Amino acid sequence: MVDLSDDVRGLIEDANLAHFVTLMKSGAPQVTPVWVDHDGTHVLINTAEGRQKALNLKREPRVALSVVDRNNSQRYVQVRGRVVQTIGGEEAYQHINKLSKKYSNNPNREYPRREGEQRLILKVRPDHVFYRPGARRD
Amino acid sequence: MVDLSDDVRGLIEDANLAHFVTLMKSGAPQVTPVWVDHDGTHVLINTAEGRQKALNLKREPRVALSVVDRNNSQRYVQVRGRVVQTIGGEEAYQHINKLSKKYSNNPNREYPRREGEQRLILKVRPDHVFYRPGARRD
Numbered sequence: 001m002v003d004l005s006d007d008v009r010g011l012i013e014d015a016n017l018a019h020f021v022t023l024m025k026s027g028a029p030q031v032t033p034v035w036v037d038h039d040g041t042h043v044l045i046n047t048a049e050g051r052q053k054a055l056n057l058k059r060e061p062r063v064a065l066s067v068v069d070r071n072n073s074q075r076y077v078q079v080r081g082r083v084v085q086t087i088g089g090e091e092a093y094q095h096i097n098k099l100s101k102k103y104s105n106n107p108n109r110e111y112p113r114r115e116g117e118q119r120l121i122l123k124v125r126p127d128h129v130f131y132r133p134g135a136r137r138d
Numbered sequence: 139m140v141d142l143s144d145d146v147r148g149l150i151e152d153a154n155l156a157h158f159v160t161l162m163k164s165g166a167p168q169v170t171p172v173w174v175d176h177d178g179t180h181v182l183i184n185t186a187e188g189r190q191k192a193l194n195l196k197r198e199p200r201v202a203l204s205v206v207d208r209n210n211s212q213r214y215v216q217v218r219g220r221v222v223q224t225i226g227g228e229e230a231y232q233h234i235n236k237l238s239k240k241y242s243n244n245p246n247r248e249y250p251r252r253e254g255e256q257r258l259i260l261k262v263r264p265d266h267v268f269y270r271p272g273a274r275r276d
Contacts, residue, residue, distance in 0.1 A: 017211055019157030019204050021167040024218075029159040029167045029202040033214050064167040066157050070208075073155055073241075076171050080162075103211075 002129045012038045021064040022056035035099040042123045046096045049118035078130045085123040092119035140267045150176045159202040160194035173237040180261045184234045187256035216268045223261040230257035
């Protein structure tokens with residue numbers, strides 16, 4: 001478990017996308033762009049029951065993610081860790097609404113509820129964090 | 139092996155970053171933002187000998203990457219595949235120069251040569267491609 005620095009929290013609090021990796025049954029990686037949040041300690045991702053990410057995580061909790069500053073592509077964070085808790089129900093809906101408002105920059109923009117969709121908060125414990133404030137390393 | 143559509147090629151040809159995943163020795167994923175290119179058939183990444191990505195690929199060729207349109211975050215591609223060839227030497231330097239010019243939008247901006255650095259082109263064979271032209275799926 002590694003602390004999230006103020007810089008890393010700031011990068012996540014701004015409306016920057018994360019690229020979130022889970023592992024397929026075969027062990028091969030899969031990566032998708034997602035909204036991202038934190039609770040001070042964990043990185044939070046919101047997905048839905050039945051998505052490939054959610055299916056993969058039932059087998060294998062190890063994940064990784066990277067977040068680049070949308071206004072400065074040389075500033076980014078890479079995280080490796082594992083999903084230590086999955087939260088569904090109303091809390092997950094409130095959370096996706098929070099993200100919808102953040103990424104649309106519109107405090108009234110709730111996330112559309114879809115028939116039968118079960119939202120999930122994925123709580124990622126960061127085990128390794130690399131933060132790059134400046135020059136590119138590709 | 140899957141063909142790259144014109145849409146996917148276009149997304150890669152524009153100066154959008156890729157988030158590129160390799161697997162650590164433990165099997166856990168690692169993801170980093172990188173410049174990206176294609177040769178019509180393969181996705182091309184440029185790294186350097188000794189980097190974590192390069193070390194990981196000596197053991198495990200399976201990779202994944204995602205690229206989001208920097209001007210439309212709802213447009214993106216996800217690729218799963220494997221590195222089928224690694225090219226070093228002068229060709230890898232010419233290639234990183236091409237990427238430097240593309241991402242700086244400056245036709246004179248060569249990539250700085252660093253003492254002892256060996257650049258590598260990673261040729262990724264796409265085995266699974268998911269292209270999203272529009273609405274978000276997170």
